Amino acid sequence: MQLGEQLLASAASLAGPPFYPPESSSARGHRSQPSSGSPQRLDLDKGPKKCGGAGPGMLSEAEAGEPFPVAGSKQGAPDGRKAAPCGEAELPLAAAARYPLDSLSPERYYLQSPGPQGAELGAPCSLFPYPAAQHGSVYQSPGGARYPYGSMLSPGGFSAAVCSPGGRAQFGGGGGYQYGQGAAGPLYSPYPAAGSCGGLGALAVPGSGPGLRAQVFLCNRPLWLKFHRHQTEMIITKQGRRMFPFLSFNITGLNPTAHYNVFVEVVLADPNHWRFQGGKWVTCGKADNNMQGNKVYVHPESPNTGAHWMRQEISFGKLKLTNNKGANNNNTQMIVLQSLHKYQPRLHIVEVTEDGVEDLNDSSKTQTFVFPETQFIAVTAYQNTDITQLKIDHNPFAKGFRDNYDSMYTASENDRLTPSPTDSPRSHQIVPGARYSVQPFFQEQFVNNLPPARFYNGERTVPQTNGLLSPQQNEEVANPPQRWFVTPVQQPGTNKLDMNSYETEYSPSTLLPYGIKSLPLQTSHALGYYPDPTFPSMAGWGSRGSYQRKMATGLPWTSRTSPPGFSEDHLPKEKVKEEIGSSWIETPPSIKSLDSNDSGVYTSACKRRRLSPSTSSNENSPTMKCEDMNAEDYSKDTSKGMGYYAFYTTT
DNA sequence: CTTTTCACAGTCGCGCGGATGGGA
DNA sequence: TCCCATCCGCGCGACTGTGAAAAG
Numbered sequence: 208m209q210l211g212e213q214l215l216a217s218a219a220s221l222a223g224p225p226f227y228p229p230e231s232s233s234a235r236g237h238r239s240q241p242s243s244g245s246p247q248r249l250d251l252d253k254g255p256k257k258c259g260g261a262g263p264g265m266l267s268e269a270e271a272g273e274p275f276p277v278a279g280s281k282q283g284a285p286d287g288r289k290a291a292p293c294g295e296a297e298l299p300l301a302a303a304a305r306y307p308l309d310s311l312s313p314e315r316y317y318l319q320s321p322g323p324q325g326a327e328l329g330a331p332c333s334l335f336p337y338p339a340a341q342h343g344s345v346y347q348s349p350g351g352a353r354y355p356y357g358s359m360l361s362p363g364g365f366s367a368a369v370c371s372p373g374g375r376a377q378f379g380g381g382g383g384y385q386y387g388q389g390a391a392g393p394l395y396s397p398y399p400a401a402g403s404c405g406g407l408g409a410l411a412v413p414g415s416g417p418g419l420r421a422q423v424f425l426c427n428r429p430l431w432l433k434f435h436r437h438q439t440e441m442i443i444t445k446q447g448r449r450m451f452p453f454l455s456f457n458i459t460g461l462n463p464t465a466h467y468n469v470f471v472e473v474v475l476a477d478p479n480h481w482r483f484q485g486g487k488w489v490t491c492g493k494a495d496n497n498m499q500g501n502k503v504y505v506h507p508e509s510p511n512t513g514a515h516w517m518r519q520e521i522s523f524g525k526l527k528l529t530n531n532k533g534a535n536n537n538n539t540q541m542i543v544l545q546s547l548h549k550y551q552p553r554l555h556i557v558e559v560t561e562d563g564v565e566d567l568n569d570s571s572k573t574q575t576f577v578f579p580e581t582q583f584i585a586v587t588a589y590q591n592t593d594i595t596q597l598k599i600d601h602n603p604f605a606k607g608f609r610d611n612y613d614s615m616y617t618a619s620e621n622d623r624l625t626p627s628p629t630d631s632p633r634s635h636q637i638v639p640g641a642r643y644s645v646q647p648f649f650q651e652q653f654v655n656n657l658p659p660a661r662f663y664n665g666e667r668t669v670p671q672t673n674g675l676l677s678p679q680q681n682e683e684v685a686n687p688p689q690r691w692f693v694t695p696v697q698q699p700g701t702n703k704l705d706m707n708s709y710e711t712e713y714s715p716s717t718l719l720p721y722g723i724k725s726l727p728l729q730t731s732h733a734l735g736y737y738p739d740p741t742f743p744s745m746a747g748w749g750s751r752g753s754y755q756r757k758m759a760t761g762l763p764w765t766s767r768t769s770p771p772g773f774s775e776d777h778l779p780k781e782k783v784k785e786e787i788g789s790s791w792i793e794t795p796p797s798i799k800s801l802d803s804n805d806s807g808v809y810t811s812a813c814k815r816r817r818l819s820p821s822t823s824s825n826e827n828s829p830t831m832k833c834e835d836m837n838a839e840d841y842s843k844d845t846s847k848g849m850g851y852y853a854f855y856t857t858t
Numbered sequence: 859c860t861t862t863t864c865a866c867a868g869t870c871g872c873g874c875g876g877a878t879g880g881g882a
Numbered sequence: 883t884c885c886c887a888t889c890c891g892c893g894c895g896a897c898t899g900t901g902a903a904a905a906g
Contacts, residue, residue, distance in 0.1 A: 448897090588861075608869095
């Protein structure tokens, strides 16, 4: 467990003053040892305890409906677009801006900039690393204010490039983003962006040593965004529950020969305790930041060379979340969390020696990345049915909860409740993907793991779609079609269900452009994950969606249907809007009619579904469970989301 | 009343063992 | 006939969300 301890120490040291008070005292030792008298500990007991009240730290519904505040954000989006999935309650910036937070001074909160990350919503795996301090909303415990947001990097170092994918805004320069956004003030100088923000250009830093900046891309970002819009929830159980979506990254910019440890740390995202009330998440007193337990999950392949980490996608699919405090002792695969608290996963990349020994004195060897869209609230049971539905729709392990229902309907491809690759933000993924032609990052997860049967002609010839997923410089967007034909890197035997099936939603097929939709494959029966029974009703919304997506996977040539230069950069706003607006929550009329006709069957076959026939309608679509968000509001919301894309694409 | 725990049903992949087919 | 490789089916375990019961 030397490695584990080192990493723990690393995380702690990185954090300077840790984000999570109880762990703060264990900078180099055990996290399990609570720092009883830790000066950094935030006295949250003074805060309002009563849930549902309107005390400080609470987000009223009215407030929740307000536009996303940008005040305090140096680089704040000028238009104040908001990224709130289901109200802004979950947005730290909003929260921080509104809550006196009792004894907490504002500077203790490192707000999430609504600008950059919001703008990149459409980018699945884009290459826009930007400063840590400005991003994300990791709750900073008292005493930790010095290190905004946990960028535990030394100011002189290459500072953790909190890489939030997608953004393309110039990094650092040109009104770029600065560290220490908000009250915290810039603690770090602006990121000296190596060339353009993101893109492989930044990777082209030759032989860089410690100063080499890594870039991290959240691979399944569209999925995360989907959940984020509704405020992601993660189930925690005593035995541990896997995350879904799980964290999956692509890393670039590492020294190929150097060794690195890669691990994920889950930290408290804000100082509040949350509860689901009135169809939305509201704060409910102070968080219990005394929670003990392991907060770090070391990637099983650590330590390994930079080349290794960059060669393939780095997935944390086996990471489990638990509320069992005793789980930290003997199960390093589990991260201990507390229910109804909001957390922010963070990725740490620490350069180590060949033996895996970390130089704790050299903070420049550590980089931390935070993706705000991966924030989630830990729950023991799902609160928001929207989230439940998303989980069912996207998590292969939950397939049993959707098949019957799915097979009930025969809605057209366009009339789906569940987003297809063409009607969801995933479509945008192609875009960024189009930029990625150099490295088949996703092959293992998106291609190699795909059941052969899912490939057209039974051959794994689809990898060209990988091109969609392979990082590529922005300037390369111009030739997406060619890029798509990327030679696959066969890595048989890797990843199983947890990887490939999870990602099937984002397999190349899911990333195919609109054109794919018109390519209904006859190979439905060949789909590994979705057996034949689902296909008789393929036209139905049940088998459609992910199922057909998989069919598309098999088309090596499907990518060609994509318009040249198709990219999120060039994606017509109308199209984007259309896609956003057509997310799964919207139920097409055809379904409604079917619902009425087959309600009986539906009821028996899908009694477990929370989505009742009536709720399949627009009026009662799951989305509307955010009570403060009616259809119109949702539309607006999507528009706002669109704003993100617009902002993103124009940046 | 809210939150947590547990048993349950369903799906999937893996591993094992038997059946099958081809070659020596 | 024997040996080896491949294919197939079955059982098991892992994993999911559900829904009821228990706990606070």
